[in-house]
Amino acid sequence: MTDKRSIESFGGGKFGDRSKPTNIQLMLPIKCLHYATVLTGAYYAASLTAARSEGRIGKVARDPLLPIKAFWDIGVRDATAIWIVQYVGREIRVLDYYEAVRQPLATHLEWLRSKGYGSAECFLPHDASQEDALTAIRFEDHIRSAGFDVTTVPNQGKGAALKRVEATRRLFPAFWFNEPTCSPGLDALGWYHEKYDEARNIGLGPEHDWSSHGADAFGLISVSYEEPRKPLAYEHRDLSWVV
Numbered sequence: 001m002t003d004k005r006s007i008e009s010f011g012g013g014k015f016g017d018r019s020k021p022t023n024i025q026l027m028l029p030i031k032c033l034h035y036a037t038v039l040t041g042a043y044y045a046a047s048l049t050a051a052r053s054e055g056r057i058g059k060v061a062r063d064p065l066l067p068i069k070a071f072w073d074i075g076v077r078d079a080t081a082i083w084i085v086q087y088v089g090r091e092i093r094v095l096d097y098y099e100a101v102r103q104p105l106a107t108h109l110e111w112l113r114s115k116g117y118g119s120a121e122c123f124l125p126h127d128a129s130q131e132d133a134l135t136a137i138r139f140e141d142h143i144r145s146a147g148f149d150v151t152t153v154p155n156q157g158k159g160a161a162l163k164r165v166e167a168t169r170r171l172f173p174a175f176w177f178n179e180p181t182c183s184p185g186l187d188a189l190g191w192y193h194e195k196y197d198e199a200r201n202i203g204l205g206p207e208h209d210w211s212s213h214g215a216d217a218f219g220l221i222s223v224s225y226e227e228p229r230k231p232l233a234y235e236h237r238d239l240s241w242v243v
Contacts, residue, residue, distance in 0.1 A: 097185030164219025188214030
């Protein structure tokens with residue numbers, strides 16, 4: 001069974017007449033995981049296929065003793081996306097995914113609390129530090145005042161979107177996904193692709209479409225991740241001489 005949404009949204013309609021050939025195709029299902037992808041330029045298709053074959057997409061349990069982190073992409077007139085993550089040793093466990101379109105901040109925060117993520121540290125994109133034109137209050141301040149710890153990730157500068165992509169590709173072998181709660185987010189990662197200028201035969205960077213919200217939030221995980229430090233090796237010393 002192929003993702004109906006992918007056929008309706010990407011097989012025609014927005015992209016033109018179904019009878020005309022396009023550069024878009026739907027990947028065949030891989031062990032019941034259905035990804036919509038682009039024939040050329042899909043950023044994470046290979047990484048997701050590897051994760052599936054290595055058993056890193058399935059059921060992943062939450063560790064009740066470890067902190068929860070929530071990585072956001074903020075949408076005002078479009079979608080807001082949130083990934084829920086735990087760091088367990090060198091594993092990045094992706095526990096949950098949320099996306100809502102044109103909903104107030106209170107709706108997103110209520111979802112966090114209702115799922116047991118009320119103590120999550122929220123990682124926000126750089127624009128969360130911008131003041132609202134009417135209230136002069138920053139988005140990060142609203143979340144902080146609701147009782148959440150907040151970290152705003154600095155802007156990576158020119159080419160930030162591709163920097164997130166490259167960081168994510170390097171880190172992907174560390175990701176483990178809880179498929180039952182992350183399926184829509186996995187679909188977004190599978191579809192996220194490069195916009196291509198066929199006339200000039202060049203890539204133009206990531207296409208901004210329905211998948212980019214989840215992919216941008218996911219990219220924050222990678223650019224803010226710090227690999228755990230290895231414990232200092234204990235040097236065994238001969239203490240046989242001690243009386």
